[in-house]
Amino acid sequence: MKRRRRPASQPPGAPKWMVTFSDLITLILVFFILLFSMSQIDIVKFRTIADSFQQRQILEFYPSVISFDNPSAEPDMESEESKRREAEQDLNALLSNIQSYLKENKLSDVVVATRSERGVVLVLQEQALFASGEAKVLPDAYPFLDKVGVLLSEIPNFVKVEGHTDNRPINTYRFPSNWELSSARASSVVRYLITTEDLDPKRFIAVGYGDTRPVAPNDKVENLQKNRRVEVIITDPAYEEQ
Known part of the structure; x- marks a missing residue:
C-alpha cells in the first residue's frame, strides 16, 4: 500500500x-x-x-x-473709544470750571485758560506768581493754584508745567541764567500743587525753556511781560508729544 x-x-x-x-x-x-x-x-x-x-x-x-477677524477684540476697541470720550468731557468740564473761576475772581488779565491739541493750557503771567527774578510762589497766587489743585485731584491726567522767560540775561548766585530761573519756577508750581492737594508726583513734569520759546518779540515792555510766564498743561491722553 x-x-x-x-x-x-x-x-x-x-x-x-x-x-x-x-x-x-x-x-x-x-x-x-x-x-x-x-x-x-x-x-x-x-x-x-x-x-x-x-x-x-x-x-x-x-x-x-x-x-471681524477677531470678534473678541471689538469690546476692547469700544472700551478705548469710551475712555477717550470720557477724557474729552473731563477736559472740557475742567476748562469751563477754570474759566468761570477766572472770570469771577477777575484774574483773566494775568491767567488765560485755553483748549489746544495738547489739552487744557493755563498761561500764568509772571506777576501772578513770582516777584521779578525770583522763583518762590507769591501768597497772592495760592487761591488760584489751590483751585487748580482741587480740579486736578478729580481727574487722572498728566500735567506738564513749563517755565519761560524773556531774553534779558540774569546772573545771580541762585540763577546764573534764564535756564535755571525758568526751571526753578516750573518746579515751584509743581511742588506747590503736589504738596497742597497731596497729588501723585508721578503725574507731573517740570521743564524750563528759558527764553527759547517766546510768544511775542522781545522788543517792548508789554511783550517782555508776555514772555515771562508759566504754562500749566493738563494733557489730553490722546496727544503725543512731538
Whole structure:
C-alpha cells in the first residue's frame, strides 16, 4: 500500500496579508489623527454664529455673521473709544470750571485758560506768581493754584508745567541764567500743587525753556511781560508729544 502524503502544515502566526492590512489600517488611523490635530475650532466665531441664528439677526442687521477677524477684540476697541470720550468731557468740564473761576475772581488779565491739541493750557503771567527774578510762589497766587489743585485731584491726567522767560540775561548766585530761573519756577508750581492737594508726583513734569520759546518779540515792555510766564498743561491722553 502506498503511503498517503500529509498536507503541508500552515506556518504559525497570522497570514501574510493580515500584516499588510494592519499596516494600512494603522496608516489611515494616523492620517485621521493628524487631520483632527491640525483642525482648530474657533470657539468665538462658533458662538457668534450660534447667537446670530438664535437672535435671527443674520439678514436683518448684519451683512456678515462674523464682522471681524477677531470678534473678541471689538469690546476692547469700544472700551478705548469710551475712555477717550470720557477724557474729552473731563477736559472740557475742567476748562469751563477754570474759566468761570477766572472770570469771577477777575484774574483773566494775568491767567488765560485755553483748549489746544495738547489739552487744557493755563498761561500764568509772571506777576501772578513770582516777584521779578525770583522763583518762590507769591501768597497772592495760592487761591488760584489751590483751585487748580482741587480740579486736578478729580481727574487722572498728566500735567506738564513749563517755565519761560524773556531774553534779558540774569546772573545771580541762585540763577546764573534764564535756564535755571525758568526751571526753578516750573518746579515751584509743581511742588506747590503736589504738596497742597497731596497729588501723585508721578503725574507731573517740570521743564524750563528759558527764553527759547517766546510768544511775542522781545522788543517792548508789554511783550517782555508776555514772555515771562508759566504754562500749566493738563494733557489730553490722546496727544503725543512731538
